[in-house]
Amino acid sequence: MKETILLTKHMRENPEDSHLLKSYEKNGGYKGVKKVLKSGTPESVLEEIKSSNIRGRGGAGFPTGVKWGFLAEDQERYLVINADESEPGTFKDRILLERDPHQLIEGMIITCFAANISKAFIYIRGEYAKPARRVQSAVEQAYEKGYLGKNIFGSSMDLDIVVHLGAGAYICGEETALLNSLEGRRGEPRLKPPFFPAVKGLYNKPTLVNNVETISSVPWIMNNSGKDYASLGVEGSTGTRIFSLSGHINNPGNYEIEMGSSFGEFVESLGKGVRNEKSIKAYIPGGASAPWLRGDQLDVKMTIDDVANEGSMLGSGAVVMMDEDTNLLFAAKSLVSFFAHESCGQCTPCREGTTWLENILDRIASGRGRASDIDLLLDVCDNISPGLTWPPKMTTICPLGPSATASIVSLMKDFRSEVEVLLPKKVVVS
Amino acid sequence: MTWENARIDKAKEIIEMYPQKRSALGPLLYLAQDKDGYISDDSIVEISRLIGITEVQVQSVASFYSMYKQEPTGKYLLSVCKSISCEISNSSNVIQKVKEFTNLSNNETDDEGLFTYESVECIGACGGAPAIQVNYETVEGLTPEKAVDLCKWLKEEQPKVVVADELQLKFGGTKSFDWAIEDNTGSSSPVPGFQTYEMQEEI
Numbered sequence: 001m002k003e004t005i006l007l008t009k010h011m012r013e014n015p016e017d018s019h020l021l022k023s024y025e026k027n028g029g030y031k032g033v034k035k036v037l038k039s040g041t042p043e044s045v046l047e048e049i050k051s052s053n054i055r056g057r058g059g060a061g062f063p064t065g066v067k068w069g070f071l072a073e074d075q076e077r078y079l080v081i082n083a084d085e086s087e088p089g090t091f092k093d094r095i096l097l098e099r100d101p102h103q104l105i106e107g108m109i110i111t112c113f114a115a116n117i118s119k120a121f122i123y124i125r126g127e128y129a130k131p132a133r134r135v136q137s138a139v140e141q142a143y144e145k146g147y148l149g150k151n152i153f154g155s156s157m158d159l160d161i162v163v164h165l166g167a168g169a170y171i172c173g174e175e176t177a178l179l180n181s182l183e184g185r186r187g188e189p190r191l192k193p194p195f196f197p198a199v200k201g202l203y204n205k206p207t208l209v210n211n212v213e214t215i216s217s218v219p220w221i222m223n224n225s226g227k228d229y230a231s232l233g234v235e236g237s238t239g240t241r242i243f244s245l246s247g248h249i250n251n252p253g254n255y256e257i258e259m260g261s262s263f264g265e266f267v268e269s270l271g272k273g274v275r276n277e278k279s280i281k282a283y284i285p286g287g288a289s290a291p292w293l294r295g296d297q298l299d300v301k302m303t304i305d306d307v308a309n310e311g312s313m314l315g316s317g318a319v320v321m322m323d324e325d326t327n328l329l330f331a332a333k334s335l336v337s338f339f340a341h342e343s344c345g346q347c348t349p350c351r352e353g354t355t356w357l358e359n360i361l362d363r364i365a366s367g368r369g370r371a372s373d374i375d376l377l378l379d380v381c382d383n384i385s386p387g388l389t390w391p392p393k394m395t396t397i398c399p400l401g402p403s404a405t406a407s408i409v410s411l412m413k414d415f416r417s418e419v420e421v422l423l424p425k426k427v428v429v430s
Numbered sequence: 431m432t433w434e435n436a437r438i439d440k441a442k443e444i445i446e447m448y449p450q451k452r453s454a455l456g457p458l459l460y461l462a463q464d465k466d467g468y469i470s471d472d473s474i475v476e477i478s479r480l481i482g483i484t485e486v487q488v489q490s491v492a493s494f495y496s497m498y499k500q501e502p503t504g505k506y507l508l509s510v511c512k513s514i515s516c517e518i519s520n521s522s523n524v525i526q527k528v529k530e531f532t533n534l535s536n537n538e539t540d541d542e543g544l545f546t547y548e549s550v551e552c553i554g555a556c557g558g559a560p561a562i563q564v565n566y567e568t569v570e571g572l573t574p575e576k577a578v579d580l581c582k583w584l585k586e587e588q589p590k591v592v593v594a595d596e597l598q599l600k601f602g603g604t605k606s607f608d609w610a611i612e613d614n615t616g617s618s619s620p621v622p623g624f625q626t627y628e629m630q631e632e633i
Contacts (some may be wrong), residue, residue, distance in 0.1 A: 015610040076449075088513040088552040091606045099610060119449065126497045127553045129566040129622035130594050133615050136625055162447050165624055167456055167495035170551065184455030184481070186494040203450055244606075246515040246556035253557050254607050288514055288552075318556070326518055334517035338551050344494075 001269035004232060004240045004258045006220045007213070011099040019134050021141040024102035030147065032222035033109045037155045040222075045114035049218070051226030053238040057092075058082055058173070058211035059287065059316045061304045070198040071115055072206040079112055079120040080202060080209045082178055083135075086125055086170040087287035088338055089318030092242040093212040095254050097124065097131035100216070101138035107218035109152065109159060115208055118158045123178055126167045136163045170342035174398045175209040177344065188344045189398035213242060234260040237303040237314075247283070247321035248275045257302075259314075264298030267321060278323040282415070286315025288335050289403035291390050292410035295324075311390045312406075328415050329422070332407040333361040339404035350401030353384040357408060364422055371426040374419060378412060381405035433476045437461060440629060441480050447626075451481045455491055459498050460621045464629060467503040467543075467620055496550070497566075499620070504539045504546040506584050506592065507620035508532070509563040510577075512549045515556035520574075524560050525549050527574040531581045544585065546620065557606030565617040567594035571603025591616045591623075 010027055011018040018024070036045060050065030071077060081104065085093040096104060108120050122139075124132045139161050142148040150158050169187045172178045176190035179202050194200055201207025217239060221229050230238045237259035243266070246252045251272035263285065267273065274280060280295035285302075291312040293300060300310050307314045322331060340354035360377055363369055370376075378388070385392040385402035388409050392402035411419065433441070441461060445454040458480065462473035469492045478485045492498045510516075510525050534540060534547040555561035558570025562577060569580065580601040584592075593616035595609065617623030 011610070015608065017611065019611055085554055086552060089515055089556050090552075091554045091556050094554050095607050125554070126495075126622050127563065127566055127568075129617060129624055130568070130613070130615070132622065132624050163626065164453075165456065165460070165622055165627070167459070168497035168550075169495050181456065182453055183450065184452035184483075184491065186491055244556060246559060246606075247518060252559075252604070252606070284514070320515055320518075320556070322518055331514060331518055334512065334514050338513055341551055 001257070001261050001265050003256050003270070005256055006240050007096065007100075007103065007216050007242065008254075008256045010103065011095070018099050019101055019138060021102055021138065021145060024100070028223070029102055029219070030106055032219040033106050033113075034153060036110050036113055036222055037153050037157065040113070042114045042116060045110060045222065048221055048226040049114070052221045052229035053226075054214065054217055054221070054229065055237070055304065056211055057213035057217075057241065057317065059087065059289070061314065064210065064214055067198065067210070068111075068115060068208060070196075071208055072199045074206045076203075076205045077115060077117045078202045078205060078207040079108060079115065079117045080178065080182065080207055081108065081120070081122040081212060081215060082173060082175065082209055083122055083124040083128070083131075083212045084166050084173040084178060085128070085212070085316075086173050087289065087316040087318055088335070089246055089284060089287050089320045090244050090316040092244045092254050092317060094128060094131055095242070096212050096216050097128065098134050101135045102142070103216045103219055104135070104212060105138060105142050105148070105161065107215035108161065109147070110218050110222055111208065111210070111215055112159050113157060117208070118160065120159065120161045121182060121202075122161065122163045123172070123182055124163060124165055125172075126165045132163060132165055139163060169344075170338075171344045171398070171400060174400070177398070178209065179207065186344070188346050191397055233258040234303055236305045241317055243302070243317045243319055245271050245319045245321070248278065248323035248326070249273075249321050250275055259303045260301055262299045262301055263293075263319065266302060266319070267298065271321070274321065274323055276323075278325065280321055281324045281326055282322050282328060282410070284318070284320040286313045287318040288338060289313070289399070289406060290315045291406040292414070294414050313390070328411055328418055329361070329365055332411045333358070333365055335407040336361055336404055339400060343400060347396040347401060349384045349395045350404070353380050353401060354404045356380050357404060364419065367422070369423040371424050373423060374412060374416070377408050381408055432472060437465070437629065438476075438480070441477075444626070445480065452483060455481060455483075455488065456495075457627050459492055460624075460627045461629070463499060463503075464619045464621045464627065468499040468501055497621075502539060502543065503620040504543050505588070505620075506544060507546045507548070507563075507565050508581070509548050509550040509553065509566075511551070511553045511555065511559070511561050513552035516559040516561060519559040521560035523574040524562065524572055524577045527578050528562070528581060531578050545581070555606050558602070558604050564597060565592045565620050566622040567592045567597060567616050569594065569597045569602045570605045572601065573603065576601045576603070591618045
């Protein structure tokens, strides 16, 4: 198994200065946008994106062309790049921001041309200070060259980009919470409907919210074609995707591959196998929100649909491998604590439920578990996400609450005995 | 104590970047914390005046986000990651050692105002787990011993600017990916070192 290098080509070939405009341009950068501005139309760009069949790389996997097509007509529209990458296990956008910021900027210009937008924002999580500095420097270089600002590339198009830092809230990766945050409010998700960003987004205006990796793919698609892109990968999961591999792996890192190989091949070939020649007990196929798969499910194919068929999701492309020695109760506790900490507090099932789950797991882990605790955990989960199915049913405005149940349900479904041995036996009164 | 003129000018510059004033609230909170190490009551008054919203609206946003600090923070904010990839890579040992060395519990600051300790959720360094941030500058591939060395070094050297690449070279190990590009930028306070929000030296 080999990587297929599209998005990470420039940074690999020019490792020392891939962040500079002159290096990017010398190696074919900004060629796509020049072509588009000279001879393209918004319709022709949208057509290419649609024919590429690219699906959003943030986690939900929504078809990008369809999303762009939904954008309502208005004098004032916005593009917001979601660089709030905070899903535990995920660090793919970080490399794109740090090492190839101009690819993102070029993708943004093309996107804004297609959607007739003249003001865009890049919302970067506050903890990504160094990536944010790189992106800001790149934006400044682009302004100096006349690639941003008024009449960019000598055309009639204007575009301003503002780099905005978040302040440590995972929930702001949810697009409507991100928009609230960018408006200077608490990062609380908005109700959909009516607040679909494409209709009522930033400042109540139609807004495109797209992930860093999605928009970084746009220049390649325009330099080649939507059809070329669609010929990579498999149907429903076209093109390449950057997977973040972490956990008990010899060679963790970001890998750009065509979707369609199995997790097992991926781990063996690019990840160079499991550390200390151990076997995998369980793994997370798509970030902290995704239900776990078992070590005997490593032959599952890495596509959006295949993982969904197994009752989980490819999500943000974060693959976390846990070997045979992993204490899965502690792993679940870490994940649940994460969601309890990051709950925005708007909806009762999530606000109260995630903290209850955390408290119950804490007492089991410290040897104070009760015989009824497994039932209680599942009951709380069921109140957050009725039926415990995946994709989850929701009692909350956004999917954060239901995501907190994923690891507990996985633990109880496949590794229940690991928890049971820690609990006292049920007393039967005859 | 109200804000000095240079800070107010900077704030106005930031407000100008946005179609609506209130969007500048987040950046202005960083501007406040950059100097004081936390969001002081005076800053809340100042920001509410600059943006034209109520003090309680400013306070409600400031208290929502974990990177805006409600109490004075030390010169070096130590944030050790405890999320899944770090958790299964023994981050608890790093946490324990850093706590022991600094003699601090979660969210505490020492009497000298040198260190603030916190254990935090995912900082996007999963491939280089376990990881720490010092004033939001990332160090990956830590060991408990190296984490203590890092704290000792900060205590002895007390660098004015904390630079991720320098710390990584001295104390880090496996990285999430090749950082490749030489970099000497960093952070000079317990807020993210980001040029747009930074004040000039004389303040």
